[in-house]
Amino acid sequence: MTTSGSLRAARPGLGPLAVPGALAVAILLLTLLGPLAAPHDPLAVDLTARFEPSSLTHPLGTDHLGRDILSRLIAGARTTLGAVAAALALVVALGLGVGAVAGMLGGRTDAVLMRLCDVFLTVPTFVLALFLIGAFGTGLVNVIAAIALSHWAWYARIVRGLVLELKTRDYVLAARIAGAAPPTIFVEHVLTGVLPPLVALATLDIGHMALHVAGLSFLGLGVQPPTPEWGVMINEARAFFWTRPLLVVWPGLAIALAVLAFNRLGDALRDRLDPTLVAERGL
Amino acid sequence: MLRFAAVRLALIPPMLLGVSILVFVMLRLGQGDPALDYLRLSQIPPTDAALADARVLLGLDRPLVVQYLDWLRRALQGDFGLSYVTRRPVLPELLGFLPATLELAGTALAITLAVSLPLGAWAAGHRGRWQDRLVRGIAVLGVSLPNFWIAFLLVALFSVTLGWLPPMGRGTGRGTLTHLIMPALAICLMSLSVNARLLRASMLEVGGARHVVYARLRGLSEGAVRRRHVFRNALVPVVTATGMHVGELLGGALVVETIFAWPGVGRYAVSAIYNRDYPVIQCFTLVMTAVFVLCNLAVDIAYAWLDPRLRLGGEEAA
Numbered sequence A: 001m002t003t004s005g006s007l008r009a010a011r012p013g014l015g016p017l018a019v020p021g022a023l024a025v026a027i028l029l030l031t032l033l034g035p036l037a038a039p040h041d042p043l044a045v046d047l048t049a050r051f052e053p054s055s056l057t058h059p060l061g062t063d064h065l066g067r068d069i070l071s072r073l074i075a076g077a078r079t080t081l082g083a084v085a086a087a088l089a090l091v092v093a094l095g096l097g098v099g100a101v102a103g104m105l106g107g108r109t110d111a112v113l114m115r116l117c118d119v120f121l122t123v124p125t126f127v128l129a130l131f132l133i134g135a136f137g138t139g140l141v142n143v144i145a146a147i148a149l150s151h152w153a154w155y156a157r158i159v160r161g162l163v164l165e166l167k168t169r170d171y172v173l174a175a176r177i178a179g180a181a182p183p184t185i186f187v188e189h190v191l192t193g194v195l196p197p198l199v200a201l202a203t204l205d206i207g208h209m210a211l212h213v214a215g216l217s218f219l220g221l222g223v224q225p226p227t228p229e230w231g232v233m234i235n236e237a238r239a240f241f242w243t244r245p246l247l248v249v250w251p252g253l254a255i256a257l258a259v260l261a262f263n264r265l266g267d268a269l270r271d272r273l274d275p276t277l278v279a280e281r282g283l
Numbered sequence B: 001m002l003r004f005a006a007v008r009l010a011l012i013p014p015m016l017l018g019v020s021i022l023v024f025v026m027l028r029l030g031q032g033d034p035a036l037d038y039l040r041l042s043q044i045p046p047t048d049a050a051l052a053d054a055r056v057l058l059g060l061d062r063p064l065v066v067q068y069l070d071w072l073r074r075a076l077q078g079d080f081g082l083s084y085v086t087r088r089p090v091l092p093e094l095l096g097f098l099p100a101t102l103e104l105a106g107t108a109l110a111i112t113l114a115v116s117l118p119l120g121a122w123a124a125g126h127r128g129r130w131q132d133r134l135v136r137g138i139a140v141l142g143v144s145l146p147n148f149w150i151a152f153l154l155v156a157l158f159s160v161t162l163g164w165l166p167p168m169g170r171g172t173g174r175g176t177l178t179h180l181i182m183p184a185l186a187i188c189l190m191s192l193s194v195n196a197r198l199l200r201a202s203m204l205e206v207g208g209a210r211h212v213v214y215a216r217l218r219g220l221s222e223g224a225v226r227r228r229h230v231f232r233n234a235l236v237p238v239v240t241a242t243g244m245h246v247g248e249l250l251g252g253a254l255v256v257e258t259i260f261a262w263p264g265v266g267r268y269a270v271s272a273i274y275n276r277d278y279p280v281i282q283c284f285t286l287v288m289t290a291v292f293v294l295c296n297l298a299v300d301i302a303y304a305w306l307d308p309r310l311r312l313g314g315e316e317a318a
Helices: A002-010 A015-036 A069-105 A107-122 A125-136 A140-167 A170-177 A182-218 A230-240 A246-273 A275-281 B002-029 B034-042 B048-058 B064-076 B090-125 B130-142 B147-161 B175-207 B210-217 B222-260 B265-275 B278-306 B308-313
Strands: none
Touching: A015 A069, A015 A246, A069 A107, A069 A140, A069 A182, A069 A230, A069 A246, A107 A140, A107 B002, A107 B278, A125 A140, A125 A182, A125 B002, A125 B222, A125 B265, A125 B278, A140 A182, A170 A182, A182 A230, A182 A246, A182 B147, A230 A246, A230 B147, A246 B130, A246 B147, B002 B064, B002 B278, B034 B048, B090 B130, B090 B175, B090 B222, B090 B265, B090 B278, B130 B175, B147 B175, B147 B222, B175 B222, B210 B222, B222 B265, B222 B278, B265 B278
16 A cells, blocks of 8 residues: 555546545535525424435435435535534634643643643543533534534644654754744744644544534434434434435435445555554554 | 552542532533423323422422532432332442443453454564554544444344344353344444554554663564563553543444443433433443543553553652
8 A cells, every 4th residue: 555655646636545635625515505406394394295215306305204315315414524624613713722832831821722622632532522511412503612612622632743843854843943833933944844734633533523513313312303414314214214224224324324425535645645653554 | 659549549439529520510501390201201291280399299399509409418328219210229229230331341441452463563673564554444444433333233143144143132151242242342442543553653662662772683583572562661651541532442332232222320321211200321431430430540550561651650740
């Protein structure tokens, strides 16, 4: 993998990014177009058309309330991936902020911030997310907050590590000798080195976080029905699992496909943006 | 070695203390009013007088620091308060559910290690060939499928279609294994995939190291080189990752338990979170964290055993 990876990297073009990239773009387009792409209103209940099999009007059939499953899946992409995007933005902002301050200032500030990270990292991620839902309550916004707060410490740690490493570079030393203030040094000289691995890491985490969003919603603790969301759909379908297993299969397939696409994209991005990570972790 | 373990052990109480503060503060920062939830769950009409009484009863009228210290003093004696719903002491109730969850997560961990290590080594030994591709393909799928969805697929196949395995509950005697296998499989797939992939990559990396080349030059058989020099060294990152997997497996168990009606902490905690039963939420978070931290202590010790630099390196490594 290493040799073929380096050979590919030497060649211009998309290479291993092409397939997962295209799939991820397709999913994103579907997410953005959402309502326009859906054949029906995802919330339209029709009790005369419950549990309809696949047909031309309902390609994947209808659920227990006669709602079009395909439309709900498409609308669900928006909820699930939108929640992930919001959580990820918060995580990157928090991680970048805390990591940069800790790494640039060092000393006592660094020690205090890192102990804070340690506390967050001591609790298993999903248990922490569950706890935060317990503290904040259910619902989309609280899910986003819970996912963000249970993941940010990893990013702060990694950013701090990168900052500490980049700080020893000659060009950063030169900037410091020239009298630049820490914030300026960070923005102008360190940030360019921090961002590529951070982007790769964030892309790799999209799938992981999507699984958490869907998992919380599946437990009934995340996004609440009737909002179309993939985990909610599985939760609603489980009552009919014994007679209509397909109702569980479709949303799960949607989650699996999206997670797969973003995982592959993350792998390819990491190989492209951050060769050191490949060497270190050897993934 | 003993000293290394002692240093690690000494770090646990301050970590748990930190988590207990975090948990306490977050619950107070949350949107809910514990007194209101207490009355709701006790089915007392929330009049102003009742609310005031509940606040005094729950100690909410005192400063936050006093509340925390009071809570900590009792928690250290094993008293985590009474559940708002069942009115029974929280800790014994939770500990009653814990063994089932540990059994499930432990089985999943055992499957993870038993399958991922041979799988990863097999792939590394056939680099670039179909065996390698197969393992990598499984690993890519394994990290993408939601554990609760796999659980449903397993039930559909093994219980509904084939009728081989019981779809729910925890068995005793000969039924223990048949009840355990599906939930454990559902939650271990993710860790199993990550581990297999990690070991494969790690073995390929170690395989090119100088001491391995030297071992081959000395004329050692390929099998001996793999076992003694490659596999053992390649295990180090896998052991580190296993510490993280424990957290994932515990989290997975909490989700999957609801599907298999597994009598563990998961269903207890989920209903407590849904009901905003604060003492239970608090105790659940701390107990799960303690389990996680203790498992990681075991992982650290295994790590030190594998990597003598850590064991002999003294403080800076610890």
